[in-house]
Amino acid sequence: MTSSERGTRAWLAVLPAMLAAVAVYWATMPAAPVAAKRAAPETSAGPSLAAAAAPGTAQGRAIAVMPSLAGTDVPAGPETDDKGNLRVTRALRTYFDYFLSARHDAGAEALDQQVYDGIRRSVPEPAAGQAWQLWRRYLGYLAEVQPHAARKPMGEPADGALDPGSMQRLRALLASRNAARQRLLPDVAAIWFDDEQAYDDAMLARLDLAAQAGLDPAERQRQLAALDAALPEPLRTARDAGARPQAISDTIAGMQSAGRGTQEIGAALAAAYGAEVAQRYQQQALVEQAWQQRYDDYAARRAQIETFAGLSAQDRRLQLEALRQQAFSSPGEALQAEVMDQAMAARRAARQ
Structure with a gap:
């Protein structure tokens, strides 16, 4: 979810990405939010950005404003429940993150406009207004936690163990982030972030194990295996899947360091990971x-x-x-x- 920083820093292991990356190179930090101009409501759902779109259409404007999304499929957008209200799902955060992944293509106002238009194409009122307000609150949450997440909560330990001060700062950072979720997104915090919370707890436990001096290596490995086994299945799957983008990133970095060109790197990626x-x-x-x-x-x-x-x-x-x-x-x-x-x-x- 999130940008391709290649270090093996221990502190990064406990900070799962807040934004879902559409590709390995897409980052996920939002620009400062601004008010979007209201567009006329649209009743029909728009096609995917993978579809050919005329320049004058809303879909064509989306590609023009956010060219890095061209050729990709828009995730499922907002949905309504049986009373016409917004149905809150984890997929809705993925939908928002999809647009955030291309924030570097345009300013905050253009980003807001694309999301606003997408919401209006997906659902009528009152769900449309509820989705829009949720988007604004999500931007507020990200704007609050981004400056803290961008700072290293600890130095780089030479032996993989963290000093007590570093652990204290890391715990404070995660507690502050969780408090922001409960304060700004209380209605969706559990649905959107429970998996990340479980992952953070497990990673903190792993760091605690690493900090225990004199622990028998076999016992340390046994406890680490127990922590892995206790993770929910979706998290284990996501963790394993996370190794693939890192492997892709490492392949690109290694070939670039060896002086290989774009065509050679592309051919190697196609052979190893697909076209x-x-x-x-x-x-x-x-x-x-x-x-x-x-x-x-x-x-x-x-x-x-x-x-x-x-x-x-x-x-x-x-x-x-x-x-x-x-x-x-x-x-x-x-x-x-x-x-x-x-x-x-x-x-x-x-x-x-």
Whole structure:
């Protein structure tokens, strides 16, 4: 669920992804929510994004706004119960996460608009309004927990064991996240997050075992096996399935490190994991190549401003900000460019 960070850090093992990734390269953190413009209600359910769509249709606009969803099937959307109210299911969170997975394609307003339109195509009132309000509350929850989840609650232990302070910070982080679920999403918390809660509890128990000095290796292994056996079957299945995206990510990283090109990597992925995985990788590679080209062009223009004599520090900063906004209209892309700028500046400073 969530982005492809490859380290074997112990702290990552207890932070299951909050968003369901549609592909191994799709991330899941939302942009800051803004109010969406209300669209006219639609009564019929829309086709999947895999279907061919004319540019002028709502479906065509969705692909234009969120190109990384092109060629994918939209999960089942909101449903009504026998009284016309919204039926709350785990699948509804998957539906929301599907759109969040493409948040980097567009700003928060466009994302809200796509979800709003999708809801209106799926269900009538009052379920439509209930689904919309649930979406807004879900964004509020993610906006609250995202900054905490982005911070490392602990350092990287050399021997796999965690110090008591790290464990305390991790427990506090998970408790804060669970409290936010109960406060902001009390009506769906159990349906949406119980599996993750069970997984977190099991991972904390595993870390406690790792921290027990002097425990006999055979006894440690026995207790770890018991923890695994106690997990609900869906969690065991999900855990096993989680190894596949990591293996795909490792394959890509290894071949890139060896200097292999996109076509070679795609062929290896197709042979090992199927044509769909290879196609998704190649699509994302094209997106990344286009992004890199845009960034390189922007960086060349940025260097001209940075080296231009006669500018005050304030004027230089304002021109750099204007250039970034001009080159990257999406707030998410502008932020990504700013982060890369900072990384490049830090690299230059380290060489001096």
